[in-house]
Amino acid sequence: MHDLNEIIDGGYCIGCGACAFVGKGSIDLIEDEYRQYQGRIQPEAKDMDLDAALAVCPFSNEGPNEDEISQRVFDYESGSYAEVVGYHKALYAGHVSDTGLRKKVTSGGILTYTLSELLKRDLVDAVVHVKKSDKSGTLFEYGFSRTPEEVVQGAKSRYYPIEISEVMDFIKNNEGRYAFVGIPCFIKTVRRLCGQDEILAERIHFFVGLVCGHLKSKAYADLMAWRAGFNPDEMKAIDFRHKFEDRNADDYGICVEDLHGNKKELVARETPGTNWGLGFFKYEACDYCDDIFAETADIAVGDAWLKDYTNDSLGNSVVVVRNETIQSIIDDGMKSGTLAFDELTAEEALMSQGGGFRHRRTGLGDRLYLKQKRTAWVPKKRVDAVDSGIPLLRKLIYRYRIYLRERSAVVWKDCRRAGNYSTFDRRMKWPTRGYSLLLKVGGIVRRLKQRVEK
Ligand SMILES: Cc1cc2nc3c(=O)[nH]c(=O)nc-3n(C[C@H](O)[C@H](O)[C@H](O)COP(=O)(O)OP(=O)(O)OC[C@H]3O[C@@H](n4cnc5c(N)ncnc54)[C@H](O)[C@@H]3O)c2cc1C
Structure with a gap:
């Protein structure tokens, strides 16, 4: 059996679409009965295409792992390394000073700020990130933003399936300088793609990462629609991270809107199924991921789930900087006062992801043991x-x-x-x-x- 079957059948497919991009005609991306994207191998698939897919799939053993990629792309001489946090030039917690912008973003707005600066400074022509979709059957998809205003419109975390095959096709066929935004496994797979494809490597100039606990299937958004009293099939929009002025940052809301214009604001904490620890509708692949801080990204941003920051209702980010140009963007922001940042130690950054850290280290060790006991194929971790x-x-x-x-x-x-x-x-x-x-x-x-x- 080809290893790609082992990955898909074994539950390690995150549905990123990298295989469908490199193995067009042999591999499709489908939405399965559990409302998640999955690779599907065609009966007449060519071995050559399956091999190409294996080289870029984030859960295959063929390409370089996170450490190997990171050692290749970052200047280890000039920074520090900490287990789990990965290579870094600097670590911060903070937010954008512009309160208007801060209200529109997920945590401290550092992703939106950095992406906007990359465009303003003419370092890229377009940002490739997850935006609202006009397609039927899906609420979000990867798309392009070419102005800072568009970047702001695309702000907010989407706990929702997304895939890269279409945007990679576009980049391949359209000259330009791009910044790619993704959760850790997506950044890894695009790094692997760039290792195989000179055109992509030449065009993707920055890799911007989100810290990640796990990805959800579409069923999570469906459940929120149902909780709001709407028919999940008639959902128009969802904001997974609404900020309440009178509550702590970790006590956020979820706003749902249906096709008839009905809107409902849910308090996540009071809404059954939203506790991240329960892992409802989590992709199985996420249980076999060991990258929390998007270790191969030029910058990684997460929520500053630290006691000194969560009591601020407007939200703060934990920020891992790994790239010199991005470091200068951050330095300029701190000097001019557009960014309000405190330096963090690696221990503090890690502490902000305490639950994720235990689940993805000791917990992962136990899950790997369980699979091996069943003599099931497991990816190297x-x-x-x-x-x-x-x-x-x-x-x-x-x-x-x-x-x-x-x-x-x-x-x-x-x-x-x-x-x-x-x-x-x-x-x-x-x-x-x-x-x-x-x-x-x-x-x-x-x-x-x-x-x-x-
Ligand atoms: C699936 C998922 C799981 C996460 N898990 C954690 C976690 O466990 N711990 C933690 O601290 N943080 C987690 N985050 C990150 C966190 O929710 C915030 O995204 C982060 O703090 C950045 O905030 P910001 O205000 O800088 O982002 P914003 O300024 O709001 O910008 C967010 C940017 O990310 C893009 N984006 C949104 N969703 C996706 C996606 N699914 N894939 C690629 N790009 C996307 C948007 O298009 C936008 O450009 C997760 C995010 C996602 C999407």
Whole structure:
């Protein structure tokens, strides 16, 4: 069997579309019954195309891994390296000073700021990022912004499937200087593409990364529409990260609008299914990813989930700078006061992603062990499969999350097929309660341990 089958059938396909781009005619990208994009190999697929796809797929063992790419593209002599955070010139937490702009962005607006500056300084002709889509059946897609105003319109995090085959085709056929924006696995795959394709390498000048916990299938947006009281098939727009003036940054809203003009604002914390730890509708591939800080990107930006920053309702970003030109953009911004930044240590940057870090290190070790025990194919990771040394309760939590990911996808698929979403909560009630119970027991055990240690 070709390794690409192992990746797709094994649940490691993130649906990025790199395989469909290099293996046109042999591999298609489809939306599957779980509302996620997946590569599909055609019966008459040519081996040559499958090999080309394998060389760029972010979950294949063929191309360079994150460390190898990062060592090749960054100047390690002049910066620092910290495990998980990766290579960096500088680390910050902060936001854009313009309050008007800050209200329109996800966290501190550093992605929008950097991308706008790249255009203003004539360093690129277009930004390739995720924008609202006019196509039927999808709310968001990769597109191009050629002015800072367009970049601002494309702001906000989209926890939604997206793919790159069309925009890569465009770049290949249209001369220009581009900045590509993506979550870690997408940046890795475009770096791999550039390693194979001189034209793309010549045209993509900057790689701008988002820190990532995991990607969601379209079912997540569907569920939010359903929670808002709308028919998921009639959803027009969704803002996954609405800022409330009177709440902390980590207590955000989700705004949904349907085709009839009805709008609803949900409080994420009060909306079942939004707890990121539950991993509802997560791509399975995300459970086998070890890159949180987009380690191959020239700049990576995430939420500053740190106690000194979350109480600011307008939001702050954690920022990892790896590229000299981007460092000068940031330096100029700090000097002129357009950026309000504090320097961070690598430990602090890591702390901002505490949950993601545990899930993608110890948790990943356990998941790899489980797959290997079943003699299933696993991609090579920078984390080893581990059996011993993980406290039993932690192991149970990691394994329960696999169950919740699988179950939420299957139950939503059933509801969609039956045209009856009301059974979702009933069927997910006990699984969700089981997870809460595990967390509670974990908390009690941790407090008891702390008391004993005192
Ligand atoms: C799927 C996903 C998971 C994430 N998980 C975490 C996490 O666990 N921890 C954390 O700290 N941060 C996470 N983030 C990043 C976080 O939500 C913010 O995007 C980040 O803080 C940048 O904020 P900003 O204000 O600078 O971005 P903005 O100024 O709002 O700009 C966001 C930019 O990213 C682009 N974009 C949006 N969605 C996507 C996408 N899916 N793929 C590629 N480009 C996109 C937009 O087009 C826009 O240009 C995640 C983001 C995504 C999309």
